[in-house]
Amino acid sequence: MIRWSVVLPVFNEAGFLPRTLGSLVAQTDRPRLIIVDNASTDDGIAAARRQLAEADTDVLFLSEATPGQVHALRRGIAAVETPLVAICDADTWYPPHYLAHAGRLFDGHGAGCVALGAHLRPEGAGAFHRAAARFHRLTAARAMPRQNHTSGAAQCFRTASLHAAGGYDPAIWPYVLKDHELMHRVLRHGFQKYDADLWCISSGRRRDRRGVRWTLAERLTYHLTPFDAKDAFFRRLGQRFEARGQRDTVLRQRAWENPAPEATA
Numbered sequence: 346m347i348r349w350s351v352v353l354p355v356f357n358e359a360g361f362l363p364r365t366l367g368s369l370v371a372q373t374d375r376p377r378l379i380i381v382d383n384a385s386t387d388d389g390i391a392a393a394r395r396q397l398a399e400a401d402t403d404v405l406f407l408s409e410a411t412p413g414q415v416h417a418l419r420r421g422i423a424a425v426e427t428p429l430v431a432i433c434d435a436d437t438w439y440p441p442h443y444l445a446h447a448g449r450l451f452d453g454h455g456a457g458c459v460a461l462g463a464h465l466r467p468e469g470a471g472a473f474h475r476a477a478a479r480f481h482r483l484t485a486a487r488a489m490p491r492q493n494h495t496s497g498a499a500q501c502f503r504t505a506s507l508h509a510a511g512g513y514d515p516a517i518w519p520y521v522l523k524d525h526e527l528m529h530r531v532l533r534h535g536f537q538k539y540d541a542d543l544w545c546i547s548s549g550r551r552r553d554r555r556g557v558r559w560t561l562a563e564r565l566t567y568h569l570t571p572f573d574a575k576d577a578f579f580r581r582l583g584q585r586f587e588a589r590g591q592r593d594t595v596l597r598q599r600a601w602e603n604p605a606p607e608a609t610a
Contacts, residue, residue, distance in 0.1 A: 347375065347376065347377050347427055348374065348376075348428060348429055348448060349372075349374060349376035349377070349427055349431060349444045349448070350376055350378075350424075350425040350426070350427040350429070350430045350431070350504070351369055351376045351377070351378050351431045351432075351433050351444075352379045352421035352425065352431070352432055352433070353365070353369075353378065353379065353380050353381065353421070353434070353435060354381045354383055354409075354417035354418055354421065354434075355380060355381065355382055355385060355390060355393075355435050356382075356383040356384065356385050356417075356597060357389065358385070358387075359388055359392060360389075361436040361548060362393055362435045363392065363393075363396055364438055365434070365435050365436065365438055366393055366396055366397065367396075368438040368439045368440070368441075368443075369433065369439060370397070370402050372439070372441055372443060372444045373442060373444075373445045374445035374448055375402065375403075376403075376427075376444055377404070377405065377426075377427060378402060378405070379404075379405045379425065380393060380404065380405070380406050380407070380421075381408070381409050381417040381418070381420050381421040382408045382409070382417075383409050383412065383413070383416065384408075384409070384410050384411075384412060390406070393406075394406065405424060407420055407424060409421075412597060413519070413592070413594045413597075414523075414593055414596055415513050415514070415515050415518070415519060415593045416515060418432065418512075419513045419514055419515070422507065422508075422512045422513060423512075425504050427504060428503065428505070429444075429447070429451060429501065429502070429503060430502050430504045430507060431447065431500070431502075432498065432500050432501075432502075433498060434496070436498075436547070436548040437465075437498040437499070437545050437546065437547050437548065438545060439545045440544070440545070440546075443463070443543070443544075443545060444501075446540070446542055446543055447461050447463075447543060450538055450540055451501075451503065454536075456503075457535045457536055458503075458535060458536055458537070459502065459531055459534050459535035459536065460500065460501065460502050460506070460528060460535070460536075461500070461501040461540070462486065462493065462494055462495040462499060462500055462501075462528075462537060462538075462539045462543075463495060463499035463501070463539075463544050464478060464482035464483065464495060464499070464539065464544050465478065465482075465495065465496055465499055465544070465545060465547040466478060466546045466547070468546055468547060468548050468549045479544070482494050482495060482539060483539055483541060486537075487539075489568060490536065491536075491572045492525075492528070492529075492567070492568065492572075493524055493525040493528035493529070495524070495539075496524060496547070497523065497524030497527075498545065499544075499545050500524060500528070506534040507531060509534055510530040510531040510533065510534060511530060512527070515593070517530075518579070519593055520582075520583055520586040520587070520591055521586065521591045521592070521595060521596065522557060522559060522582075522586075523593060526579050529572075529575050529576075529579065532572070557591075557595075558591075559582070563582060563585070566578060567582075
């Protein structure tokens with residue numbers, strides 16, 4: 346029985362997608378892959394079909410013509426039928442134990458654990474920087490357990506809780522930082538956990554975060570606002586993002602070039 350689904354939104358990721366798919370196919374706990382083409386104009390999806398045709402994996406290809414990752418994620422999550430779901434990104438690579446370890450964490454913490462957050466290891470980082478990134482995320486998660494401390498590329502959920510929270514929905518939150526807003530809604534249904542051995546590798550292009558900016562004051566307010574007051578915080582933040590043009594579609598405006606990464610994770 347397949348326990349996991351992986352929802353993977355894709356927009357013009359021909360340079361990165363093969364490595365990501367390779368890492369997901371290599372999972373020791375094999376998932377069902379749900380790949381959502383968000384109106385790509387390159388040959389990445391065609392290449393993915395060829396790559397996965399040669400692999401022994403369960404895959405569903407979907408299309409979402411409305412631009413924006415939030416639309417693609419909504420489409421993909423609606424197709425999830427497994428009890429657990431991982432949200433992944435096409436420029437992020439996952440160690441073979443990623444889903445199996447996340448499953449053990451869900452089992453060990455019981456039904457009240459509705460979400461897991463992995464920490465991102467920056468691509469090419471040395472041992473010191475990897476340890477520092479891990480320490481930062483785990484310390485923040487222990488100090489502020491009812492907040493999000495990772496990227497949407499590194500979140501896992503109990504499917505029932507994700508659906509109960511409304512999932513990704515452009516009618517609720519069409520802006521950047523949607524992983525933070527979604528996790529707030531999910532945590533109404535239980536608690537989340539982080540773990541030192543739950544990690545993935547983010548591509549170097551994630552250092553360019555100009556489209557996903559929030560001010561220092563906004564970030565501090567997020568951390569200092571009590572959980573029960575976060576709804577009002579996100580309403581105000583949404584108004585500010587709307588005024589600054591920070592809808593989710595800004596993620597399609599890329600300042601980097603897409604060189605093909607190395608083939609091995």
